Amino acid sequence: MKRKIQRNPADYGYPTDDIAALSQKALEVTHRLTEFYGVAPWPTKDPMSMLVDIILSHRTRDEQTAAAYDNLLKQFGSWEAVRDAPTEQVEAVISNVNWPEQKAPRLQAIMRRITEEKGSLNLDFLRDMPLEAASNWLGQLEGVGPKTNACVLLFSCRKPTLPVDVHVHRVSIRLGLIGKKVSAEAAHTLLQALLPQDAQVIYNFHKGLLRHGQRICVYERPRCKKCVLTDLCNYYQQVVLPTNVSPS
Ligand code: SF4
Incomplete structure (x- = not known):
């Protein structure tokens, strides 16, 4: 059965953004973070x-x-x-x-x-x-x-659906995959619409952003110097670089 997904650019908090470009960015982020952290094993709990x-x-x-x-x-x-x-x-x-x-x-x-x-x-x-x-x-x-x-x-169950926790939510906002005012609840539908309906890709995206949020893109003072996503990151391009804030 096909899922109903929202693909209205205004929902992302970027009225003029191109959804296809956001999808491409989400896939590139998934690829780089999976390369950086490795593929996480699937959980075994029923x-x-x-x-x-x-x-x-x-x-x-x-x-x-x-x-x-x-x-x-x-x-x-x-x-x-x-x-x-x-x-x-x-x-x-x-x-x-x-x-x-x-x-x-x-x-x-x-x-x-x-x-x-x-x-x-x-x-x-x-x-x-x-x-x-x-x-x-x-x-x-x-x-x-x-x-x-x-x-x-x-x-x-390995079904293609995306969990959004505090780390996935925060890193997605900093990267510019969703707008600053998009709630974690709304982010479930919006981020999922950027990804293919493939459980392994969605799992890699989830684990990649979760690990990144715990280790490098932390809540206070993200460690941007160690980040492999600076060229893709709105926060880095719009806040860190122009203000010459020295990231740790
Ligand atoms: S560049 Fe900095 S703010 Fe952007 S994702 Fe990386 S650590 Fe987070």
């Missing part, structure tokens, strides 16, 4: 496990998320046991992540809803659904926003 992982990871460091995920399985042994446990116990086991008091009941509510709808706590059926149908199914679950939705479908 869709249900990925959903748990992504919910735990919200505003939480990777190491803390991994520890909470491992603790849940060590303590309860299965997602069914997590679903049926007293909420205070789940909250205590994931207390190292941010907002465990919100994440524990949300996780359990989502798990109960999946079980009610599908008869078991398993999301493997998403792998066999067309992208739009799978995205709509996941999106109807309370607490599953666009990023979580895309993470599950790209990482575990």
Whole structure:
């Protein structure tokens, strides 16, 4: 099934920009960052496990998320046991992540809803659904926003849909792939429309911008001297060069 995608230049925050040129830039960025950082391995978690992982990871460091995920399985042994446990116990086991008091009941509510709808706590059926149908199914679950939705479908089902986290969002704005006022939520559709409907390319774009945002194009004082994208970057061309700011 074909996805409906917006390709109106005004949506990007650049009324006169050429969408084809932005697509070309997105592909060149993907190519250079994949060369620079290498191809990231695909995650191996099944869709249900990925959903748990992504919910735990919200505003939480990777190491803390991994520890909470491992603790849940060590303590309860299965997602069914997590679903049926007293909420205070789940909250205590994931207390190292941010907002465990919100994440524990949300996780359990989502798990109960999946079980009610599908008869078991398993999301493997998403792998066999067309992208739009799978995205709509996941999106109807309370607490599953666009990023979580895309993470599950790209990482575990290898469907061509782009997750936009804070790093992908910030680096995309600096590069000029989207305008400064485009929200992370709106960026999902706009950035995806610049990329081919190919899960590997979308994964490379996501991982490339994520790694770049964590290591070089950081929130404060991006390390532009170490960047392989200066000739493609609006921020570098329009802010760093003219003001002669010395990037680190
Ligand atoms: S040139 Fe600087 S601002 Fe632009 S992507 Fe690279 S590190 Fe980020």
